[in-house]
Amino acid sequence: MSGRLSLLAPDGVAEVTEGTDLAALLLGALDALGEPLADGDVVVVTSKVVSKAEGRTRPGDREAALAEELSAPGARVVARRGPTTIARTRHGLTMAAAGIDASNVALGTVVLLPLDPDASARALRRRLHDLTGLRLGVVVTDTAGRAWREGQTDIAVGAAGLLVAEDFAGRVDAHGNELAVTAPAVADEIAGAVELAQGKLGGRPFGVVRGRADLVLGVDDDGPGAQALVRPEGGDLFGYGAREAVVRALLGDPGDRAPFGAPAAPEELAEAVRRVTARAGTAVGDGLAVVVPLEQEGAVAALAFAHGWEVESRLRVEPDVEVRLRPATP
Amino acid sequence: MSGRLSLLAPDGVAEVTEGTDLAALLLGALDALGEPLADGDVVVVTSKVVSKAEGRTRPGDREAALAEELSAPGARVVARRGPTTIARTRHGLTMAAAGIDASNVALGTVVLLPLDPDASARALRRRLHDLTGLRLGVVVTDTAGRAWREGQTDIAVGAAGLLVAEDFAGRVDAHGNELAVTAPAVADEIAGAVELAQGKLGGRPFGVVRGRADLVLGVDDDGPGAQALVRPEGGDLFGYGAREAVVRALLGDPGDRAPFGAPAAPEELAEAVRRVTARAGTAVGDGLAVVVPLEQEGAVAALAFAHGWEVESRLRVEPDVEVRLRPATP
Numbered sequence: 001m002s003g004r005l006s007l008l009a010p011d012g013v014a015e016v017t018e019g020t021d022l023a024a025l026l027l028g029a030l031d032a033l034g035e036p037l038a039d040g041d042v043v044v045v046t047s048k049v050v051s052k053a054e055g056r057t058r059p060g061d062r063e064a065a066l067a068e069e070l071s072a073p074g075a076r077v078v079a080r081r082g083p084t085t086i087a088r089t090r091h092g093l094t095m096a097a098a099g100i101d102a103s104n105v106a107l108g109t110v111v112l113l114p115l116d117p118d119a120s121a122r123a124l125r126r127r128l129h130d131l132t133g134l135r136l137g138v139v140v141t142d143t144a145g146r147a148w149r150e151g152q153t154d155i156a157v158g159a160a161g162l163l164v165a166e167d168f169a170g171r172v173d174a175h176g177n178e179l180a181v182t183a184p185a186v187a188d189e190i191a192g193a194v195e196l197a198q199g200k201l202g203g204r205p206f207g208v209v210r211g212r213a214d215l216v217l218g219v220d221d222d223g224p225g226a227q228a229l230v231r232p233e234g235g236d237l238f239g240y241g242a243r244e245a246v247v248r249a250l251l252g253d254p255g256d257r258a259p260f261g262a263p264a265a266p267e268e269l270a271e272a273v274r275r276v277t278a279r280a281g282t283a284v285g286d287g288l289a290v291v292v293p294l295e296q297e298g299a300v301a302a303l304a305f306a307h308g309w310e311v312e313s314r315l316r317v318e319p320d321v322e323v324r325l326r327p328a329t330p
Numbered sequence: 331m332s333g334r335l336s337l338l339a340p341d342g343v344a345e346v347t348e349g350t351d352l353a354a355l356l357l358g359a360l361d362a363l364g365e366p367l368a369d370g371d372v373v374v375v376t377s378k379v380v381s382k383a384e385g386r387t388r389p390g391d392r393e394a395a396l397a398e399e400l401s402a403p404g405a406r407v408v409a410r411r412g413p414t415t416i417a418r419t420r421h422g423l424t425m426a427a428a429g430i431d432a433s434n435v436a437l438g439t440v441v442l443l444p445l446d447p448d449a450s451a452r453a454l455r456r457r458l459h460d461l462t463g464l465r466l467g468v469v470v471t472d473t474a475g476r477a478w479r480e481g482q483t484d485i486a487v488g489a490a491g492l493l494v495a496e497d498f499a500g501r502v503d504a505h506g507n508e509l510a511v512t513a514p515a516v517a518d519e520i521a522g523a524v525e526l527a528q529g530k531l532g533g534r535p536f537g538v539v540r541g542r543a544d545l546v547l548g549v550d551d552d553g554p555g556a557q558a559l560v561r562p563e564g565g566d567l568f569g570y571g572a573r574e575a576v577v578r579a580l581l582g583d584p585g586d587r588a589p590f591g592a593p594a595a596p597e598e599l600a601e602a603v604r605r606v607t608a609r610a611g612t613a614v615g616d617g618l619a620v621v622v623p624l625e626q627e628g629a630v631a632a633l634a635f636a637h638g639w640e641v642e643s644r645l646r647v648e649p650d651v652e653v654r655l656r657p658a659t660p
C-alpha cells in the first residue's frame with residue numbers, strides 16, 4: 001500500500017485579530033479552494049494566529065515581553081550569550097526569547113505564545129467538529145531553534161486529538177532486534193512538514209495533513225497534548241547552557257537545582273570527584289566521603305551540586321578537609 | 331496558488347546489502363507503483379540503507395562500535411548518564427551512541443553512519459540523474475533525539491542538490507518587521523515529513539517529496555550539503571551536558587576548551603565572577619584582575635575556563651589571592 005501523505009496550506013486567509021473564529025476562517029479558505037476537510041485529517045495552525053485570536057499581543061518591544069514571560073511560574077533562563085536569551089517558558093518550551101515573536105505583526109507590537117496551547121488546540125478541535133462533524137487532529141505550531149543544529153524548524157507546541165508520539169517501546173523488528181527508536185515525535189514532524197507548505201512570508205497560517213488518520217484519536221479523546229513532548233524539568237541533560245551550568249553549580253543555590261536532574265549514582269559522582277581532585281571517595285552508607293586539600297573543597301561542592309547531591313558535613317583533617325556528601329532531597 | 335506537497339514512501343523495496351545500487355532499487359519500486367520521479371522531486375533515503383550499501387555494518391555490539399566512532403577525528407562525548415552516551419560524531423552530529431543503530435539489521439550486527447553522508451547523497455544524486463536525466467534533490471536521513479523534547483525525529487545527515495536552509499536574513503514582512511526566523515532548516519523538515527510516510531517498522535527506506543522544486547538546485551550544483559546544518563564546534567551554547575560542563579570546567583584541560591566556545595566579553599566573565607565570589611573584577615588592559623579568598627581561586631579558574639578565558643598569573647595578597655585572567659588563545 002506504501003506510505004502516502006498530502007499537505008495543503010491554503011492561501012487567501014484573512015488577517016486574524018482578537019476574537020477571530022479560526023475554525024470558520026480555515027473552513028472558508030478550504031471552501032474557496034474546493035478542498036473540504038476529511039475524516040482523519042490533521043489541521044495545523046501557527047501559534048501566532050492562535051495568539052492573535054486570543055489577544056496575546058502586546059505593544060512595546062521584546063525586552064518588556066520577555067520580562068513578563070520570565071516572571072511566569074516555572075519559567076527560567078536556560079542560557080544567555082550576547083543579545084540572545086534562551087528561556088524555558090511556563091509551558092516547558094525552550095526557545096529563544098521565550099518564543100516571543102516580532103514578525104508578521106503590526107510594527108511596535110509583539111506576540112506572546114498562547115497561555116495554554118493544548119487548550120487552544122482542544123478548543124479549535126471542538127469548534128471544527130461542531131462545524132463539520134469530522135474526527136480531526138489539531139496541532140498548534142511554533143518555530144524553534146535547536147541545540148547542535150543551525151536553522152529553525154517548526155514544532156508542535158499544542159495538540160488535541162492526536163497521538164503526539166508513536167510508541168514502539170518493546171517492539172522488535174523483522175530480525176528480532178528491539179527497536180532503538182522508541183517514540184517518533186510525529187506531532188513535531190507534522191509541524192515541520194506543514195512549514196514546508198506554509199513558508200515564512202505570511203498569509204498561510206493553516207495547514208492540512210492527510211494520510212495519517214491512524215494518529216487521530218476518537219472525537220471524545222483529546223489525548224495528552226503537545227505537553228507530552230516536553231521533557232520535564234530535571235529530565236534533561238541539557239537543562240542549562242554549558243557556561244550557565246558552571247556558574248550555577250559554583251553558586252550552589254538549592255533553588256536552582258532542578259535543571260541538573262535527579263541525584264546521580266554514587267559511582268558517577270565519585271568518578272567526577274576523582275577526575276577533578278585525583279582523590280578517591282569512600283562510600284559511607286548512602287553517602288560519599290572524600291578528603292581533599294582545602295582549595296578543592298569548592299570544586300567538590302560544585303560537583304556534588306551538579307550531580308544532584310549536597311554537602312552534609314565537613315571536617316578539617318589538617319592539612320586537608322573531609323567532605324561528606326549525600327543525595328539532595330528535593 | 332496555496333502550498334501543496336505530496337510525500338510517497340514506496341513499499342516493495344528489497345533488502346539492501348553491500349554494493350546494492352540504491353538508485354536502481356528506488357526506480358524499480360516506483361516503476362512497480364506506476365509513480366515515476368519528476369523534475370524537482372526530492373528523493374529521501376535512510377542512512378541505514380546507505381550504510382548497508384556502503385558496507386558500514388559491523389559484527390558485535392554497540393559498545394565496540396561506539397569506541398570505534400569515538401576514536402574518529404573530531405568525535406567526542408557530549409554527555410553521559412547511566413547507560414546513555416550522547417556523542418558528537420566525526421560529522422559533527424550529536425546523537426545517542428554516535429548514531430550507531432542495532433535495529434533492522436541482522437542480530438548481532440550494528441550499523442554505523444556513512445563515513446561522509448553528503449558524499450553518499452551526491453553519488454546517489456549523480457546516479458539518479460544518469461538513469462533519469464532529472465534534476466533532483468537528495469536527502470540522507472537518520473533518527474535523532476533532541477535536547478529539551480521527548481521522542482525522536484528524523485533529520486538530514488546528508489544532502490545533495492538541495493537548499494538545506496532557506497535564507498531570510500534581512501527580509502521584512504508585510505508590516506516592515508525584520509523576520510526573526512532567518513533560516514528554516516528545510517532539509518530537516520523534509521526528513522521528518524518523510525518519516526511520517528515511512529514509519530519505523532522497516533521496508534520503506536525511500537521517500538519522494540514533490541512540491542518544493544524551488545529548493546532543488548541545478549544538476550551541476552550539489553550545494554553545501556547537510557554539513558551546513560551542523561553548528562560548528564564552539565558555536566553552540568549546549569556543547570556539553572550541564573553536568574559534563576561542570577566537570578570539564580573544573581578540570582580545566584585546555585584540549586577540552588572548544589565546546590565552551592570563543593572567549594566571552596570581559597563584562598560577561600566579570601558578572602559571573604561577581605555572582606559566584608561576590609567580588610568585582612577590575613579591567614587590566616584586555617584582561618581582568620580579581621582578588622578573592624584562596625578557597626575561591628578554583629572557582630575563578632573554572633569560570634574563566636567556561637568563558638573561554640585562562641589564568642595569566644596569580645599573586646598572593648594575604649589573606650587573598652589576586653588572579654589575572656585573559657582571553658584564551660586557541
